[in-house]
């Protein structure tokens with residue numbers, strides 16, 4: 247026992263730790279940089295880069311690290327690259343770790359909900375901005391456990407550096423044992439030192455995981471100063487003390503969601519008819535002509551034409567799979583199409599005037615300047631940001647608003663959708679209806695010229711549908727916003743829409759004044775569709 251304690255504190259062994267840590271740090275640091283490059287290459291649009299990265303991965307993941315170390319130490323000098331033993335071991339470890347780290351990074355990036363990426367694009371975020379503000383913060387959080395594992399594995403793998411005479415812990419233990427023959431005590435002491443190092447890594451991993459856990463309010467507050475995507479919350483009006491006291495879950499008796507009273511403008515059908523007649527004279531807001539889109543062999547949009555005027559509310563109805571969502575995504579150029587043209591505010595979104603496609607970055611800038619807001623079926627709120635940050639963040643990042651102005655606008659809009667009291671809640675602490683109202687506030691924040699709503703209530707429980715429809719109704723009636731709404735809510739369409747377009751098989755079968763189409767459809771497919779809906783949601787027929 248005393249010998250064991252003696253070896254545990256022997257400077258010769260302790261100094262070996264320094265080499266072990268150095269090789270590990272070089273391997274992990276280099277592996278992280280190289281892994282980032284490999285992950286970027288694999289995710290890139292250029293297939294040559296992706297193929298090169300895959301080839302690298304196959305070679306370095308498929309050959310033993312020990313051979314890579316020997317190669318780095320003995321073969322590289324042949325081509326004039328002479329490295330120290332520690333340098334060669336660090337380089338080989340980095341080259342070996344890189345493909346594993348790249349896969350981890352790729353899994354983290356691909357694991358971020360695609361809906362949030364779409365929402366960011368719809369808000370006019372460039373690919374780089376999306377990566378920095380939306381994808382990376384979420385991916386990093388999910389990658390911590392895997393990165394902890396990788397660190398432990400790199401630490402243990404560093405022992406292979408002994409084959410190229412790096413005087414790390416394993417080599418020194420072996421040397422000591424061969425001179426003293428006290429194998430058991432020396433290797434037991436050395437094993438215990440490795441265990442202490444890997445335990446330290448696990449403790450750090452645990453600390454970082456807890457610190458990044460958004461559900462722990464204390465951590466949120468403390469760590470926010472180091473995290474760019476959380477710093478915003480602090481500066482948004484809450485002091486650090488207030489921030490740390492924000493409850494992780496909704497308070498027991500939260501104040502009820504209250505929408506401000508609507509304007510006195512009536513929502514009667516007669517008013518809607520007058521409104522429809524009035525917008526007839528307005529400029530064209532959205533023009534879709536002869537739009538065609540296929541997914542593989544399936545035709546989803548089949549030469550579709552649609553014109554929407556400023557201030558008009560158009561409801562898209564039609565059976566499931568008729569192409570409503572695809573049409574909305576094309577209008578915002580979240581989806582490319584095969585032929586035809588889409589103009590928003592007179593501009594060909596996504597294309598130059600000569601018809602050539604724009605780069606993703608240029609499309610993002612154009613989306614932001616043309617102003618097409620989008621509300622999705624699944625809300626697609628940024629799950630790592632509070633309700634207020636979901637609204638204020640894009641205003642700062644995309645539209646260059648100051649923090650004070652963006653926060654003020656976010657608060658105004660949250661108040662308008664009756665959620666000012668939940669401004670600091672994370673999306674997962676809100677009900678579906680509340681999340682959709684935040685999503686509407688977020689889409690409205692940059693004052694879009696057109697708002698596209700893709701079945702905004704179909705993911706909601708029936709008792710939550712009403713609150714979201716009320717918010718949309720107010721936007722249509724009080725604010726006169728130009729809207730295109732894909733919906734299955736027939737009664738709602740009758741109340742708020744000026745016009746209904748009925749889609750089937752990727753084209754518009756029938757369109758016209760909402761009440762007329764809904765109560766007296768002329769096409770047999772529309773008649774059949776409305777009669778199926780009749781039981782629960784059909785409008786009262788005209789008197």
Ligand SMILES: Nc1ncnc2c1ncn2[C@@H]1O[C@H](COP(=O)(O)OP(=O)(O)OP(=O)(O)O)[C@@H](O)[C@H]1O
Pocket residue numbers: 541546564565566567568569570571572573701732
């Ligand atoms: N990314 C995709 N890849 C392949 N097919 C797709 C894709 N997106 C949609 N589709 C297909 O395109 C067709 C139209 O889909 P879309 O979502 O536009 O219909 P919808 O009218 O909005 O339906 P719903 O009312 O059910 O939402 C469907 O048959 C769907 O399976």
